[in-house]
Amino acid sequence: MNAQSNDKLIVNCIPVGDQDKQRFIDAAGDVPIEFCGDPNLFGDMKVKADVPEALRGKATAVLGNFDPSLAGQFTNLEWLQTWSAGVDAYLKPGLFAQDVTITSATGAYGQAVSEHMIAMMWALMKNFTLYVRDQTAYHWHDEGTVLTPNGATALVIGTGDIGSHFARLAKGAGMHTVGVRRSADKPVDGIDEMHGFDELDTLLPQADVVALSLPRAADTHHLIDARRLAMLKKDAIVINGGRGDAVDDDALAEALSRKAIRGAGVDVFETEPLPASHPLWDEPRCLITPHVAGGDHLASNTARIIDIAVANVRRYAHVEPLQDNAHR
Structure with missing residues (x-):
């Protein structure tokens, strides 16, 4: 992640309200950030992240769980922050280049x-x-x-x-x-x-x-x-x-x-x-129970997911090591 700030683009698919949106903007500093999450879905971490097609090739960082089958379209991706604790779907060999960093919401659940x-x-x-x-x-x-x-x-x-x-x-x-x-x-x-x-x-x-x-x-x-x-x-x-x-x-x-x-x-x-x-x-x-222990079923989970993502956006913007780097 050695690109200059003006070469970076964070695409945030986490559904957030105005207050949390501003937290992400402040954390990103000079790095531009696009918000794609539907605020009406705040707290719904079960849906796939919907990154507009026009942004997929430009995004250097994505916050959210996009469809792994689309990974090849994210040609400039440096970092993926999932809102799940598990990242198995994104660790399959060959899905991403080896220098892509994947972090999760471990610690939120x-x-x-x-x-x-x-x-x-x-x-x-x-x-x-x-x-x-x-x-x-x-x-x-x-x-x-x-x-x-x-x-x-x-x-x-x-x-x-x-x-x-x-x-x-x-x-x-x-x-x-x-x-x-x-x-x-x-x-x-x-x-x-x-x-x-x-x-x-x-x-x-x-x-x-x-x-x-x-x-x-x-x-x-x-x-x-x-x-x-x-x-x-x-x-x-x-x-x-x-x-x-x-x-x-x-x-x-x-x-x-x-x-x-x-x-x-x-x-x-x-x-x-x-x-x-x-x-x-x-x-x-x-x-x-049908895999419901985590997710967004407890309101405080969503708040923790956002806290983790905001902290990593700040690290990304300052070219600092990201928290919870998944090993591949």
Whole structure:
């Protein structure tokens, strides 16, 4: 990013109001910025960024998630800032030149996703999935014993923004938190003890709750598979709020059908939408939500996304390193 300011053009597709628009203008300084987001869609981060065709070849920076199939039209692109935490669609080999920097909204979703995961955990501990089914069937029935988080162990696999938030909430409920990350020597707020991935098989049998908030990576594909599900306690609960392919959905359904574990709360799946024929739909102790833990469902998420983007626009305008540089 060595071009002069007058050679740069930021195209901002984030739907913002006048106040936030001015924040972006101030951050950009001498770098021109075009706004393409519809203010009426403020907070809607599910739509694709609509960059006008006339600007695609001129844009050196884009804020928003444009259709990856159009990547070849952004011939002068230096930087893409997504409003999502995941950038998998933009990391495919050959999609962009190697010198294109891709940054995400990682850090915007920790509160929302962790609260969603905690809510799933409580619901499964207290048999709420069973009671909801009873209610729809007009069936008055005691579903038996319940669990408490107080004194239980939460194994938090992936201790970034989401995992750290989850751990702090879990500790507030009286849980002992054990973290798993690549750099086991780095402490994380909310984690009582940290371990590396090489210790995972030893840690799984001790866990009452396994909470996953991993980014997508080749070495985390089906990290929780049939073999590792078999290591868990019969009363264990699995919660996945990170990337869908970290858990083998077929193996999870099989474990639930055999009552090998107590339950599972899943917001992300390897195939989305989850096919109607998948056996997880029919498991009474599986709580399914359609990848809605993050997104714009919590108002504060949008504010954080904008804060992250404004900060990076300021860095871009001053030719400073951008925050959350995705590795390719």
